Amino acid sequence: MKKQSTRRATKTSSKEDIIQLILADHKPLKKLIKIMKDVDNKSLNERRTAFSEFAPLLMAHANPEEFALYAELKTNSEDMRLEGTEGELEHGLADQLIEETKSTQDATLWSARAKILAEMVEHHIEEEEGEMLPEFKKKSVLEVRIELGKKYLERQKQLQEAPDHRIAPKKQNLSEHFHS
Ligand SMILES: [Fe+2]
Ligand SMILES: [Fe+2]
Structure with missing residues (x-):
């Protein structure tokens, strides 16, 4: 019995972990990026089709990522505040x-x-996967990452239901979260 609870306490990964959710959402984006930037081998039509899939997919990923992960970095992590802010600015540029x-x-x-x-978002994703997420993993516990994973999924659901309310509920929910 004791062994089992120790194992649970030292568990470092879970499907509900925000890091896993983000990595999973990056996969289809990376595939589309490859097509969009490949002007030598892909036709204009193929690249246009990839872009039309990419745009809503990036939106569905970036906003919840800001809402859950970047907000956490900016508010609760002194060493990672800059990364959170930089990420948000890059999303704005995209x-x-x-x-x-x-x-x-x-x-x-x-x-x-x-x-x-495509190249800008590719670089952004590389930085997240190579630097931001590994650093955040080191500095956080799984419980917090699962909590943030829930926030991420909830936000994704909210956006699916009401895509026009991207900005307004964000601030409201954030203050609710951090004051509770
Ligand atoms: Fe991002
Ligand atoms: Fe991301």
């Missing part, structure tokens, strides 16, 4: 580029914008 790409008619300009977007 959003901007997505909007610009959507409204671009010229094929060459479209290809350039989509490629820049």
